[in-house]
Amino acid sequence: MSDTLTEASATVPATEPIRLGIPAMALVVLVGVSGSGKSTFARDHFGPFEVISSDYCRGLVSGDENDQAATADAFDVLHYIAGKRLAAGRLTVVDATNTQPEARRKLVELARAHDVLPVAVVLDVPEKVCVRRNAQRPDRDFGAHVVRRQRDQLRRSLRGLAREGFRRVHVLHDEREISAAVVVRERLLSDFRHLTGPFDVIGDVHGCRAELEELLEALGYQISRDSSGRPVDAAHPERTAVFLGDLVDRGPDSPGVLRLVMGMVAAGHAQAVPGNHENKLVKALSGRSVQRTHGLAETLDQLAGESDEFRAEVLAFCRDLVSHRILDGGRLVVAHAGLKEAYQGRASGRVRSFALYGETTGETDEFGLPVRYPWADDYRGPAMVLYGHTPTPEPVWVNNTMCLDTGCVFGGKLTALRYPEKHVVSVPAHRVWYEPAKPFPRPGEDSGRREPDLLDIDDVLGRRGVETGLLGRVTVREEQAAGALEVMSRFALDPHWLLYLPPTMAPCATSAQPDLLEHPAEAFDAYRADGVARVICEQKHMGSRAVALICRDEQVAVRRFGVAEDAGGVVYTRTGRPFFGPETTAALVDRLRATATAAGLWDRLDTGWLLLDCELLPWSAKAEELLRHQYAAVGAAARSALPAAVEALTAARGSGLDVDALLTRTRARAVNAEAFTEAYRRYCWPTDGLDGVRIAPFQLLASEGATYQDRDHGWHLDVADRLAEAAPDLIETTRRLAVDTTDPDSVAAGIAWWRELTEAGGEGMVVKPWDNLVRAGRVPAQPGVKVRGREYLRIIYGPDYTEPANLDRLRERRSLNRKRSLALREYALGLEALSRVAAGEPLWRVHEPVFAVLALESEPVDPRL
């Protein structure tokens, strides 16, 4: 951005507007003595919240706008507020006299700290006007000498404002000019949000003209040539090319590359940002002394054969390139060396420096090259960032950023990324044009596995809102996150594996039937009320919820999930913990993989991995400790205590005491305790390694690029059936019944089915909308509702819950609203995680909703529901 000094000249008639250009993101510093009309000017040209007045800040801290003793505190406040606004990228106007250089210096520093442009607007109004205005205001009791002193300071400052760092200085000399002034907000030079592409973003070319031509042709561009056959333009009917800089140096034909790219840019067929090599070329061509190293010598030699005119064009082209560009509504950022979020759309020396050179750690590696700070590892911005600068054998996504410099000049390849499609297109280098300082891996050579993404504590800790497609913002409270952090860190699997955690499920509404808490009629009624006619009843397996991530082979696990090579999948619990140790898990994953292969799922779904929602049986495989310490213990104590109590009471009755009621109750409890023991025993059978373990898949959650919440449950169970057919000794099928909630006969059949299931000792059933994800008005319908059997609930509510008086009390207190709300929020978070996985989003974006599910699970909700 060029510095300008607008001196509104006296020859301009006052009636003609005086245009004051102000960058859309700037710190505007008004300069003028007391009484020069700054506040009026600010009010006329800027929004009420854009202007921060020192008088107002004085009032805030002291209660008196003119309390000079409060000045220091007032400016602290002013700088603080201005800093917050600038950090958010908001234009800010400082309404203070600012006649002293020290006051202005602090504001220039503030602007630089936030990488926005400082702009000065000087109101140079005659002294006597100011004195007169002050005299008219009863609250301004200072004398003319104050104004005179300020005006002296102002006059001395005027010439030096640009040198102080103001990138624009506008001076308005009198009231006429002030009233004629019009503020014109100007788009930043980096702001191309209105261009939406589609784009083909091309990495470092380094004079490799032939490869560039081939790449452009591969991308479908039509190359135009001049009379000498040299390419001077390339055009695509729909697309625009974007060059990431470092067009020149090292390679065989830097002038040829420049001629082509300059032609494309001039014709509007391409855009470009500068690389560090262009920056240095500008210096060389401007006659400044630079070292002719790193391939610059070759470029200068090649340019020596060109005309003066061409060299001048090259100089102008390279000099005017702007550090970075924001494209497509802010969704895409291009810069040669990348750009961290805080610098995007900003303008300052360090922004340009970052965009051209990146950030270094201050260390050099074994080849004497600077060690680059891996800014992309920290990147959490919403915009995709495409960049070059650091040669890499294969382009990889890191937190929604990608480096497209694939070392063409070092014998690698020249690469473009098609945006928004995210397709990588490359052409190989013809040869090694330039020997690199450190060995560049040959194509096909093992380049070493990239280190997997690292999560940041700020991705999860503290109060957070997670945006979901289904329910909007879901809030996670700070203490929930704190609890989840411990479980996630100490007990859960590597987050790279945890693509999903299952949501909790609400039970049906409380039944009014005399001897039951849950009954299918409630579930059918609720779905009918939600407008869901067709539902599916699925047998509730007597195991533990399990999520299985199975990769087709270990390489998929490494490539897709960035995990160690020795595992091709995981099977984990609802809090992300592995069910088994490494060996048993590996054996289980192997068997599930073979099953998926036998069922033909890899090809049918065109995927290298599957994420399955399952139940793992028996319950005792996971919960044996709990069964022993909690459930069996109750049975043991009851078995020992109750017969003795019955015996004592019988003896007492024999001696004529009236203990009949007590005795009857005690006998009933003994029966209940026996039923309780029977109930939990159904969940226990011995397992040894995988022997005795069964898996009941009931839903396919995701595969590469796809989620399945829109497939009906018939489809999901069909997938499950294929797996069961392929491995009947491992995979358990899920019994099911479709019910039409609007048809009384069908509903009766559903109820009878449930009775049959539960009377045979089954846990119960889950009722789901047949069509899977359906909405009930504004919110989604419950994705499933459980209807548990009478005997199963004995383990939940205690042996004696079936006593009528106890049931009455339990009904009274059973409140489902929180559970239902929690189930929906967790469901929305789960689907959000899956959709982020399918979209190939970075780990931290997937981890955010997954972690949120775990955090919400710590919400205190009646655990019996």
Place this chain on the structure above:
Amino acid sequence: MRRLPARRWPASARIFPSITRARLGHTVAVLLTITSTAPVATDLGFLLHKHPGRVQEFDLAAGRAHVFYPEADERRCTAALLLEVDPIALVRGRRAGAPDAFSLAQYVNDRPYAASSMLAVALGRVFRTALAGRCDARPDLPGRPLPLAIHVPALACRGGAALAERLFAPLGWSVRATAVALDPAIPAWGESRYLDLRLSGEVRLADALNHLYVLLPVLDDAKHYWVGIDEVEKLVRAGQGWLGTHPERRLIAERYLAHRRGLVTTAVGRLAEVDDTEPEVLDNAVPDDEPAEPAGIPPTADTLVATGTLATADTLVAGGTQATAAGTADEASEAVADRQPGLAVQRRNAVLAALRAAGAGRVVDLGCGGGALTGDLLDEPSVTQVLGVDVSHRALEVAARRLRLDRLPEKRRDRVTLIQSSLTYRDTRIAGFDAAVLMEVIEHLDPPRLPALERCVFGYARPGTVVVTTPNAEYNVRYPGLPAGTLRHRDHRFEWTREQFRQWAAGVASRYGYAVRHEPVGPDDPEVGSPTQLAVFTDASDSKAVADMTGGTAETNEASAKTNEASGTTADDEAKGEAA
């Protein structure tokens, strides 16, 4: 520092919520019978102040107690105390202000059946006069030992029949205790924690009742109620005349007063239950016996003695010679000798010495747990800043209380900060320290998570010095109580041999540009080494520090050692910037 929200503490009322009207639904179960075969056996009725010909009821907080006599004649008289516990009313459904008390264990538990602290409470209420040894109608009776038989068919007992024998036999009881099978249909599960207990002996009735009153909750040793200062007084009163000379008095006092986490109120505990796991299995970052109650309430029997609160009962614990931490047999297997104070102190001293040698002023204690090392660091004059970091919120609360953060002098308070963070997540707050300590931390991580820890600590936070300690698995054979092949702590994910630790350390040093040396901590056994192994990593780019490293072997990574002349790149710093 992130402010730690004040923890809400369960009041005792929460565990025994008052039942307004226990109309119905009582679960009959907890049973205790006392039989006298004295010449005039029915005198038992006078002593108990309960008429043998009547059935009496008492409403209690936990339910309703019934007293009746299954048999009552001159030769043999049996009184039965039957406690109907109401498990549904035991937990109030939803209470304003205490929504986080939800825990599945509250709903399904053995309290309705097993003799435990609740029965003791009932005993105290129903037989209050008899406990005090008063009998106004027959003042001659209370002083007289009687031939008594006591039957408790389901006695919750942590420690098994042997412990019941140890506790009751010295009091003159002949003890017959049979373990109850957990589930006869699943023999592999073995015995439950319940005993069918029968006591017989010539004992004064008041003494017998007091024995039960104190020892039932001691044997149970489960999460029971909040222990406040009044419990101390109760113990002193009920223990008069027998507890002071009891050989197990220390264990009795500790268990009786041991304050328990009342209910699962933590998020971690709830997450455990969500996954059908007992809360203690996950919420184990600090042991339960760490003081975890608000300052002001003495935490342990030791403190009580120290502060003189137990002055009237000083004989109670005066002769106690047992180790403090793990008093009982079944605890011993979990907390092995490794956790004896001696080694823990030696380990902390070794860490402090390494930090002193490195001249570290700003130190981050990663995985600070209950804050023992954090406190030591604060006592080091050369340490100017201590940051204690733990992933467990509860551990940080314990640490904050141990360090008495809320009443430290300002100068000292300013030197210490506690934050919650995780070593598998990158955190800028732990960066920029002179030294980091990972004392007995890495073995609590699953091996696949170690690379993330390495990147966060060595790659990202990059302190000048990193001190790591971890158990030496080879030394485990020197612990007689530790079965071969088992780990020293339930939460350990691995324990390394010296060679394994060296390999890991060398790999980390080479990947992240550190030099490393090793030291033994504790007695250095010629065959198996020391119980604890310690490694000191020094940032290799700090060549002076590397040169200063003395003792042990310094394995410097050459590639990263020569990184000194590197400097930041700016727009003008073209030569370096263009190197790509």
